[in-house]
Amino acid sequence: MSPLEHALAALIPVTIYILLRRRRLPSKTILSVVCFGSVFPDLVDKPVSYANLTPWGRVFMHSLPFAIPVVLLVLVYALMTNRLHLGAGFSVGYLLHLFGDWHTRLLNGDIPPDLFWPLTSVPTHPGPAHWWGPDNVNIIWWSIFSLTILGIVAIRMGVDVSSQMNRSSSWDCLQITNTDII
Ligand SMILES: [Zn+2]
Secondary structure, three states: OOHHHHHHHHHHHHHHHHHHHHOOOOOHHHHHHHHHHHHHHHHHHHHHHHOOOOOOOOOOOOOHHHHHHHHHHHHHHHHHOOOHHHHHHHHHHHHHHHHHHHHHHHHOOOOOHHHHOOOOOOOOOOOOOOOEOOOOEOHHHHHHHHHHHHHHHHHHHHHHHHHHHHHHHHHHHHHHHHHHHO
16 A cells, blocks of 8 residues: 555544544544554655665564554553553554555455564565555655654654653652642
8 A cells, every 4th residue: 555545544534433433523633643653664664675674665663573562652652641542543543554555465364474574584575665666656755755754753752752751850849849848
């Protein structure tokens, strides 16, 4: 599936779910997080594969030994910062991406070894992605786009983690002050 198809395959069910459950349209924040989660494996793995660091563009962040810890880390952080819905949105987008890439084989009961790389070896595949090529997405532009998006998200996450830490330390100070008063 192409990045656009992945984004739509995640955004449509999430939007329908929120409409049915909350009777309102999803916020821009949740849509952005779901969209990012839904293309995250391709943002990382296509450039990494193009740089010949992995066998092809559907392993590493596309593989469960890496995907599960990433999803758990995001969910724990979201839970600790009272934003579980955002963590869940990212995780749903991410996991739907893995299913989307392998849906034909998975629905036939065939589990691709790529999902367990590097615990399993994978067959040789041509190029980083099927949508990569002269008449399709240019992998160099995609890599530049990926690095830009990942860089912006990394900075945004760094700012978020630091503001959450400041918030929790000022809360600790407040509690100590209150205890002193009592
Ligand atoms: Zn993919």
